[in-house]
Every structure is written in structure tokens, then in C-alpha cells.
Amino acid sequence: MRARDVLGEGGLLEAAIEGYERRPSQLRMAELVERALDHDGVALIEAGTGTGKTLAYLVPAALSSRRRVIISTGTRTLQDQLVEHDVPRLERALGRPISITVLKGLPNYLCLRRYGELTHSADSLTKPDIARMLPIVREWKERTETGDRAELVDLPEDAAIWTAIQSGSDTRIGRACRHYDDCFVTKARRRADEAHLVVVNHHLFFADLALRAHGGGVLPDHDAVIFDEAHQIEDVATAFFGVQLSSQRIDVLLRDAERAFASVGALDEESQRLLRVVVLRADDLWAALPRTTGPEGGRNPLPESALSSKVRDALFALDVALEALAEHARGRIVMGEVMAHTARRAEQVRTAIGTIAEPSHSHVTWTQQRGRSVSLGASPVDVSSLFRDEVLHRLKSIVFASATLATGRAATNALEPAPTSIVVPDGDVPAPATPAPSTPFAFTKQRLGIDFEVDEEVLPSPFDYAQQAALYLPDLPDPRDPAFLSLAAAELDALIALTGGGAFVLCTSVRVMSELARRLRPALAARRVVTMTQGDAPKNVLLDRFRVAGDAVLFATQSFWEGVDVPGRALRLVVIDKLPFEVPSDPLVEARCQRIEEQGGSPFMEYLVPSAALALKQGFGRLIRTKRDRGVVALLDARVRKKGYGKVLLRSLPDARRCHSFAEVEDFWRGQQDLLALLRKS
Incomplete structure (x- = not known):
């Protein structure tokens, strides 16, 4: 049986589902996936919103009998959609079950060993937040079959107890653990070993790569992978191919080490002294780091020149303290595998210290502070060669799919002059035009190290954007102008009044999000419009409230730009305050721009503009999700009209009706309301 027999005219899905709509783009994508799986190929596919890409790759994966297929998604939400919605529909059409299972990231599962150590520790009695939640976890532990944290609906999302009992790549002992056979991760892995299709997320896929490098692994053996939401791959790969040392990581290591020593009766005076020394040396390191100067919660550069003797001395002192702790644990290996595991974890932190303390040209070193947590890390500037070696050359069949993967279509003609400054990408210094990329996927292929022939295709959305959506481009001041916020707030207020709410206000910074919400809230409250702000509640709770309200306004940052x-x-x-350029002061962005410049390229046109184009397409994509949807996307950043690169960004967006005045938006909106009224009457 072929994909066409299921998705094509007269196919099984058409026969099994009343009102099923055949989609040419969906069938074409399924055939591309089918070819990649059948012939050990690589495919890059941009499938516009509404294509039905989930079934387009699920059908050929389910029909493929040659190999086990890993489906790697961007979010847990998409994982749940696959197994709870799409798989049952396909099973009904096929008339047989599909061998499929879901593996979530290790921190989603309860670790029985760490749970046992917690219940026998002083923390279970002395820390109120843990003591209060322990009965809830204990009752759930006795009845759960999966150990999946998602089942713990009574446990607050930020409950401190979960970090003390969750599994993780650095907490897994393996077969030597006395809980191994009953371990929830082990059971999930056994289900995966028996399944034909295994659904994971990107973080787990790369965590598995990291574990395999040390002889472990969570995923079953496989030689085919389908990456959904593939535009996220470079960022996830960068995190896993780099190293990070954080105050939280040290705290968790020491807490687990103390409980491990206690569990084997080895928490003697010497053990406690060594643990205290690590605490002191870690505190010295955090105190030696330069104060953050970048955006709140963002990374700050720590170039080699900033690795002062004070910082280096603190790093090496922490390394010596961890070495002593590791040797002490190894001396007690006879007491159990838990001691060997404690030593290995200390050595893993020492490896991270070595990478950070001796920076190379291929990595950029940075610091970051979020709340009370301090981090120090080293990230690869370019992951293309690493990704090529670890993924492209290891697997036989790979599919990259996303609604936003191609950028070249936006630059088919010679470009107008663009700014050269990589510090302020909206500057006014002209630069020579950059040649158009050779394929629509040139940017993605370069970032992922795909330097060979592959199948690649941009598949159009079935939506009629020209009829369903308007793109409003008001003539506002530059976002750096002091007058921008007040004028943007007035424009936003008028738009919300026109549509009666039902709005996402997507901002590129927390500062602007908070300021726009502050300015608009009184007027919206007077009109009895429900307002929400990211951070008021967990993301899924806010989304549920927004859907139920029907006329609400949600102020959010970039975490709501995709996967929603x-x-x-x-x-x-959907209102977007500003063009979503990467933060130019981010050390990784700065290093990548510098690398391109050293190679004779244009960082702005070759990196910053394509990245912004992909992000802008994601933000626009929130609006039209079905053929019945109607609405307006407003981009308040007038640089998209006035700068040469703006035409590149606009050509990357769907062909919605362009409006340059509020009167044109009103005309579009009233026409839509008249049309909907006629449809309701008919």
C-alpha cells in the first residue's frame, strides 16, 4: 500500500471520514516523505499552514516496513495531537492498529531512586514546600503506570519537589540501579523497543545523542527520523552540542550527592566537608563573574579577555573541589553504583568547566542570569559540521518539515541596499546588495550542514489569504523613536475596538509587552474586554482562558509566536510590535555574524534577515488556522515599508491583502463581517 492509496482520490481516509477534504499539497508531501524513507534520502519540505503535514508524514511512516522511524516534534502538544487525534483517525482508515508510542523528555518522568532518597532525607521534613507536596506525589506514585508528570494535575507547575525527583540524563544510573526494572523510563524505553514509530521531541532526540556519546541512550536503535517544526533544530542542537554550568546544576548535584552518601551510610564528616567546599568554591565563581549588562534574562558575552585571573582561579578552584568529591565517591564504589554515578556526574561538570575555561575559536562563552539562577556556558558558533557528523551521516533517511523553513523565495531578485551594522540591524549605513540564494532552502541547508543534493519543495497552503486576511502596515515612527510606544498603543487600541478583541499582541521584549499592556488596560477594561499578560498563568492555562473568552486580548512575547x-x-x-531580529548583543548572534563577516559575507543579509523572515512567518501563522478563519495581522514596525530589506521580509509572508491606512483595514473588516452575515443567513 502506498501513501496515495490512503490520502489520494478514492483513498482510505476519504472513505472512512465523512467530509474528508483531499489536499494536493498534503499528498505531494506524503510522496516526498515516502521517497525519502524508501530510498535512504533526505527531504526538506515547507508545508504551509493547513496543508495537513502531520498526516502527510504519519501515513508514509506508518506504511513503511523497512525501518523504525523516529518522529521528533517541537512541542509536547504536538506529540499529544499525534497520538490522541491523528493516529486514531488513521487506524480507523487502515482498519488496523499502528505500532506507535510516545517518549517524552526524561525530566517528565518520576525517578524512583531520587524519590526514595528524598523521602528519607531531612528535606522531606524541614522544607515546607516539599513536605506539603510529598503526600500528593506519594499517592500518585502508588497508582501511576507511566510516571508521567502530566498526570500530576494537582501539583503546581513550579513545584520545587519535582526538580528533586525527576529523571534526567545526568541522574540515570542504568542497569545497576535497584529500581531499573520498575523504572518508568525503562518501561517507556521497552515500549519504544517494540514500536514501529516512536514520537519524541527535539530535546529528547538530542539528549539521546549526548547519552550515546557516553555509551548510553534512551531511544531504540533507528535509522530514520522525521523532524516536525524543523526550523527549531539549529537552536536545540546548539544547546546540546555546547556546555552549560549553572548554579541550579551545582545545587542539584550536591543535593543528590548528599542523599546518595546518606543512602549508603557514608555521609560522614569527610563527605560533608567536601560537599561544603564545593558550595564555597561555586559561590566564589558566581561572585567573580561580571555583572550582567544585556537584556533581562538574556545571555551576556564573556570573551577570553573577560576571563580574568579571578574568574579563571574560581573555575579551577571549583574543578579541584569537584575532583576531590569524585575521588571520595569512587573510594566508596563498593557501597553501590550510586557512588560511581555521583563520581561520573562530578566529572561531567569538570568537563564543562574545562571547555569554558579554555575557550576555542569554535565556541563562544557567555553568562546568563534569570531570577536567582546564574549560568556560565560555551556554545558552538556553527553547528553545521557537528549536525552533519552526528545526524546526517549517521541516519539513512531524514525528513525536515515545517510551515517556515524556506527563505529564498523572499529574495529572488537583486536586493536593495541594506544596513551593514550587526550591532543595530535597523541602522542606516548602506551596503552592497547580497546575491539571492540558489534555492529557497539555502539558509536552512547552510545552517544544518546539508551540502549535498536533497529533495526540497515549498508546498502552498490551501488557504486563500488574499480573501481571508489583511496585512496592515501603518506609518509609525521608528521603534527607537520615543514617540513610538504612545502611537503604537493608540493604533492598537483602534484595532482592538474595530475587531472587538480576539487579539494576540506579540512583542519582541518583555519591556514593550508590559508597557503596552499597562497603557491599554484601562481603556480595554472600560469596554469590558478581558486582558491577559504572559506570566499571569501557565501558557496552556492562558490559551484555554483566551479560547473560552472569545473576545480577549493577550499580551505576550515570542514564546507565543509559534506552537500556538x-x-x-x-x-x-494579531499585532506584532517590531521586526523580530535576533538580539544583536547576544554573544552567539554576535559571534555568528562575525564569522560570516570574516568569510567575506554580509551578516545582515545572510543571517539576521533570513532568521527574522522565519520568525515573522511564524508570528503571521498564528492568525489563519482553518478555511473559515478571517482576520488582520498588523505589523507596527514601519521599517518594513521604508528599508530595502523590508521587501525581502514582506515577500516571505503569505499573499494577504495589504493595507497601508486604517481606513483600508476598516474596509476589509466590514467586508468580512458582511460576508459572514450573508453566510449565516444562507
Whole structure:
């Protein structure tokens, strides 16, 4: 049986599902996936919103009998959609079950060993937040079959107890653990060993690569992978191919080490002294780091020149303290594998210290502070060769799929002059035009090290954007102008009044999000419009409230730019405050721009503009989710109209009706309301 027999005219899905709509783009994508799986190929596919890409790759994967297929998604939400919605539909059509299972990231599972150590520790009695939640976890532990944290609905999302009992790549002991046979991760892995299709997320896929490098691994053996939401791959790969040392990581290591020593009766005076020394040396390191100067919560550069003797001395002192702790644990290996594991974890931190203390040209070193947590890390500037070696050359069949993967279509003609400054990408210094990329996927291929022939195709969305959506480009001041915020707030207020709410206000910074919400909230409250701000509640809770309200306004940052699905009338206005350029002061962005410049390229046109184009397409994509949806996307950043690179960004967006005045938006909106009224009457 072939994909066409299921998705094509007269196919099984058409026969099994009343009202099923055949989609040419969906069938074409399925055939591309089928070819990659059948012939050990690589495919890059941009499938526009509404294509039905989930079934387009699920059908050929389920029909493929040659190999086990890993489906790697961007979010847990998409994992759940696959197994709870798409798989049952396909099973009904095929008339047989599909051998499929879901593996979530290790921190989603309860670790029985760490749970046991916690219950016998002083923390279970002396720390109120843990003592209060322990009965809830204990009752759930006795009845759960999966150990999946998602089942713990009564446990607050930020409950401190979960970090003390969750599994993780650095907490797994393996077969030597006395809980191995009952371990929830072990059971999930056994289900995966028996499944034909295994659904994971990107973080787990790369965590598995990291474990395999040390002889471990969570995923079953496989030689085919389908990456959904593949535009996220470079960022996830960068995190896993780099190293990070954080105050939280040290705290968790020491807490687990103390409980491990206690569990084997080895928490003597010497053990406690060594643990205290590590605490002191870690505190010295955090105190020696330069104060953060970048955006709140963002990374700050720590170039080699900033690795002062004070910082280096603190790093080496922490390394010596961890070495002593590791040797002490190894001397007690006879007491159990838990001691050997404690030593290995200390050595892993020492490896991270070595990479950070001796920076190379291929890595950029940085610091970051979020709340009370301090981090120090080293990230690869370019992951293309690493990704090529670890993924492209290891697997036989690979599919990259996303609604936003191609950028070249936006630059088919010679470009107008663009700014050269990589510090302020919206500057006014002209630069020579950059040649158009050779394929629509040139940017993605370069970032992932795909330097060979592959199947690549941009598949159009079935939506009629020209009829369903308007793109409003008001003539506002430059976002750096002091007058921008007040004028943007007035424009936003008028748009919300026109649509009656149902709006996402997507901002590129927390500062702007908070300021726009502050300015608009009184007027919206007077009109009885429900307002929400990211951070008021967990993301999924906010989305549920937004859908139920129907006419709400949600102020959010870039975490709501993708992976958010609100079909129907509840979302009919998307406002984007500013072009989503990467933060130029981010050390990784700065290093990548510098690398391109050293190679004779244009960092702005070759990296910053394509990255912004992909992000802008994601933000626009929140609006139209079905053929019935209607609405407006407003981009308040007038640089998209006035700068040469703006045409590149606009050509990357769907062909919605362009509006340059509020009167044109009103005309579009009233026409849509008249049309909907006629449809309701008919």
C-alpha cells in the first residue's frame, strides 16, 4: 500500500471520514516523505499552514516496513495531537492498529531512586514546600503506570519537589540501579523497543545523542527520523552540542550527592566537608563573574579577555573541589553504583568547566542570569559540521518539515541596499546588495550542514489569504523613536475596538509587552474586554482562558509566536510590535555574524534577515488556522515599508491583502463581517 492509496482520490481516509477534504499539497508531501524513507534520502519540505503535514508524514511512516522511524516534534502538544487525534483517525482508515508510542523528555518522568532518597532525607521534613507536596506525589506514585508528570494535575507547575525527583540524563544510573526494572523510563524505553514509530521531541532526540556519546541512550536503535517544526533544530542542537554550568546544576548535584552518601551510610564528616567546599568554591565563581549588562534574562558575552585571573582561579578552584568529591565517591564504589554515578556526574561538570575555561575559536562563552539562577556556558558558533557528523551521516533517511523553513523565495531578485551594522540591524549605513540564494532552502541547508543534493519543495497552503486576511502596515515612527510606544498603543487600541478583541499582541521584549499592556488596560477594561499578560498563568492555562473568552486580548512575547493554535473567531487580530531580529548583543548572534563577516559575507543579509523572515512567518501563522478563519495581522514596525530589506521580509509572508491606512483595514473588516452575515443567513 502506498501513501496515495490512503490520502489520494478514492483513498482510505476519504472513505472512512465523512467530509474528508483531499489536499494536493498534503499528498505531494506524503510522496516526498515516502521517497525519502524508501530510498535512504533526505527531504526538506515547507508545508504551509493547513496543508495537513502531520498526516502527510504519519501515513508514509506508518506504511513503511523497512525501518523504525523516529518522529521528533517541537512541542509536547504536538506529540499529544499525534497520538490522541491523528493516529486514531488513521487506524480507523487502515482498519488496523499502528505500532506507535510516545517518549517524552526524561525530566517528565518520576525517578524512583531520587524519590526514595528524598523521602528519607531531612528535606522531606524541614522544607515546607516539599513536605506539603510529598503526600500528593506519594499517592500518585502508588497508582501511576507511566510516571508521567502530566498526570500530576494537582501539583503546581513550579513545584520545587519535582526538580528533586525527576529523571534526567545526568541522574540515570542504568542497569545497576535497584529500581531499573520498575523504572518508568525503562518501561517507556521497552515500549519504544517494540514500536514501529516512536514520537519524541527535539530535546529528547538530542539528549539521546549526548547519552550515546557516553555509551548510553534512551531511544531504540533507528535509522530514520522525521523532524516536525524543523526550523527549531539549529537552536536545540546548539544547546546540546555546547556546555552549560549553572548554579541550579551545582545545587542539584550536591543535593543528590548528599542523599546518595546518606543512602549508603557514608555521609560522614569527610563527605560533608567536601560537599561544603564545593558550595564555597561555586559561590566564589558566581561572585567573580561580571555583572550582567544585556537584556533581562538574556545571555551576556564573556570573551577570553573577560576571563580574568579571578574568574579563571574560581573555575579551577571549583574543578579541584569537584575532583576531590569524585575521588571520595569512587573510594566508596563498593557501597553501590550510586557512588560511581555521583563520581561520573562530578566529572561531567569538570568537563564543562574545562571547555569554558579554555575557550576555542569554535565556541563562544557567555553568562546568563534569570531570577536567582546564574549560568556560565560555551556554545558552538556553527553547528553545521557537528549536525552533519552526528545526524546526517549517521541516519539513512531524514525528513525536515515545517510551515517556515524556506527563505529564498523572499529574495529572488537583486536586493536593495541594506544596513551593514550587526550591532543595530535597523541602522542606516548602506551596503552592497547580497546575491539571492540558489534555492529557497539555502539558509536552512547552510545552517544544518546539508551540502549535498536533497529533495526540497515549498508546498502552498490551501488557504486563500488574499480573501481571508489583511496585512496592515501603518506609518509609525521608528521603534527607537520615543514617540513610538504612545502611537503604537493608540493604533492598537483602534484595532482592538474595530475587531472587538480576539487579539494576540506579540512583542519582541518583555519591556514593550508590559508597557503596552499597562497603557491599554484601562481603556480595554472600560469596554469590558478581558486582558491577559504572559506570566499571569501557565501558557496552556492562558490559551484555554483566551479560547473560552472569545473576545480577549493577550499580551505576550515570542514564546507565543509559534506552537500556538487558536482556530476560529477567538483569534481574529494579531499585532506584532517590531521586526523580530535576533538580539544583536547576544554573544552567539554576535559571534555568528562575525564569522560570516570574516568569510567575506554580509551578516545582515545572510543571517539576521533570513532568521527574522522565519520568525515573522511564524508570528503571521498564528492568525489563519482553518478555511473559515478571517482576520488582520498588523505589523507596527514601519521599517518594513521604508528599508530595502523590508521587501525581502514582506515577500516571505503569505499573499494577504495589504493595507497601508486604517481606513483600508476598516474596509476589509466590514467586508468580512458582511460576508459572514450573508453566510449565516444562507
